[in-house]
Amino acid sequence: MGTPGDEALAPLWLDLSGRRVTLVGGGPVAARRARTFLADGARVLVISPELDEDLSALVGQGLVRWVEREYRGPGDLDGAWLVHAATGNLDVDLAVADDADDLQKFCIVASRAVLGSAAVAARTSADTPTGRVQVAVHGGGDPRRSVAVRDAVARLLCTGGADLSPRRDASPSRHVA
Numbered sequence: 001m002g003t004p005g006d007e008a009l010a011p012l013w014l015d016l017s018g019r020r021v022t023l024v025g026g027g028p029v030a031a032r033r034a035r036t037f038l039a040d041g042a043r044v045l046v047i048s049p050e051l052d053e054d055l056s057a058l059v060g061q062g063l064v065r066w067v068e069r070e071y072r073g074p075g076d077l078d079g080a081w082l083v084h085a086a087t088g089n090l091d092v093d094l095a096v097a098d099d100a101d102d103l104q105k106f107c108i109v110a111s112r113a114v115l116g117s118a119a120v121a122a123r124t125s126a127d128t129p130t131g132r133v134q135v136a137v138h139g140g141g142d143p144r145r146s147v148a149v150r151d152a153v154a155r156l157l158c159t160g161g162a163d164l165s166p167r168r169d170a171s172p173s174r175h176v177a
Helices: 028-039 052-059 090-100 142-156
Strands: 019-025 043-047 063-065 079-085 106-109 122-128 131-137
Touching: 019 090, 028 043, 028 052, 028 079, 028 106, 043 052, 052 063, 079 090, 090 106, 122 142, 131 142
Parallel strands: 019 043, 019 079, 043 063, 079 106
Antiparallel strands: 122 131
């Protein structure tokens, strides 16, 4: 479990459309990530004894499913393609990460990224003169640095400072349920 260093991180784009992401924790970090995963098309399940206002609103709108209790172990991760631990309690977050690792599921640990098997990149979409591109940046475990680099790259792309001419035809994405 965990990554020995940034060099061990493999950048990937994940198709979460219709796939479950299990969030353990109900605070503002979980709410922010839930919104991101929903925008990615994921089905979001939250396990937490309580929710912050934003996450509660998502549940009230029927966008997120909520299991109102503490994390109980590996069975809580059944059906998840991706796991996110954001409880604010390092012991619980580590238990979630350990269980996810045992089940061969990627896990993001919000409080200490190096303890998880996945990390969230700072990302954006940019409308460039030659079409839309997406940019994702990992700043070595420093979220503010990631955002600064992401924003600088997005500015460069949007101003036409890089040759972004299409190199080949885009092929349709495939979705496996």
